[in-house]
Amino acid sequence: MRIDLHTHSTASDGTDTPAELVRNARAAGLDVVALTDHDSVRGHAEALEALPEGLTLVTGAELSCRIDGVGMHMLAYLFDPDEPEFARERELVRDDxxxxxxxxxxxxxxxxxxxxxxxxxxxxxxxxxxxxxxxxxxxxxxxxxxxxxxFTSEWLANDGRAYVDKHELDPFTAIRLVKAAGGVTVFAHPGAAKRGDTVPLTAIAELAAAGLDGIEVDHMDHDASDRARLRAFAAEYGLLVTGSSDYHGSRKTVRLGEYTTHPDVYGEITRRATGAFPVPGAGGRPRA
CATH class of the missing domain: 1.10.150.650 (DNA polymerase; domain 1)
Structure with a gap:
């Protein structure tokens, strides 16, 4: 079973439409794919309509957060998208x-x-x-x-010459909102140092104590030493370990399914979620 829990479509900054993404995911041999556009659930309906047989869709979003002046991303899975407080916060981030x-x-x-x-x-x-x-x-x-x-300090990285701050959620608030909406939270690419400053493990430990469910370990921006360090940390703090492509279509070289999540971890994510449930494909319909 091949599971990729972090992808983007044209509903945020990917190059595949949601319909193209799910078809490409199935063509890449995936059994499960999560659509996690930045602060948006706008692509879910199209992805569900086009969902091919043999592929299950996990609905989600990648939330923009900031802690102690450091930007971070929080993956949220299987939450109720209509929960009012959480929907308002996502809208504030998008409007900025x-x-x-x-x-x-x-x-x-x-x-x-x-x-x-x-x-x-x-x-x-x-x-x-x-x-x-x-x-x-x-x-x-x-x-x-x-x-x-x-995405370097010369240009657009978090410490870059052309970087501009944006409205971002406090991650403790994000965890609370996602949990209230029945969802599950995973810290995305926590060791991606090439993007700028990273959140220290001491702060991630505090997030774990506040209800963070997991951390994304197997990711293109983590080398072998990053992965070993993060796996050991996850084991110490009882966090789930995920792996994902962070696919953006042609904007990145990473392929769908290049990094995957173990089926047991996926099963635990679905067990914890109460806001929404994975949707198995029934054939879908082509969409322009």
Missing amino acids: RVPRAQGMVTKLQQLGVPIEWSRVAAIAGDASLGRPHIAEALVELGVVETVSDA
């Missing part, structure tokens, strides 16, 4: 994305980059606008070679 991106474009222009807001907006289209759309514009301009190369 456009002015934040405009601020980053302004900073880039001040650094001498001939980037235009109109082009960034065109790249994003109807998606929830984020840094990868700006990074793609930088690739087009020849400023960087790849989208990943834009």
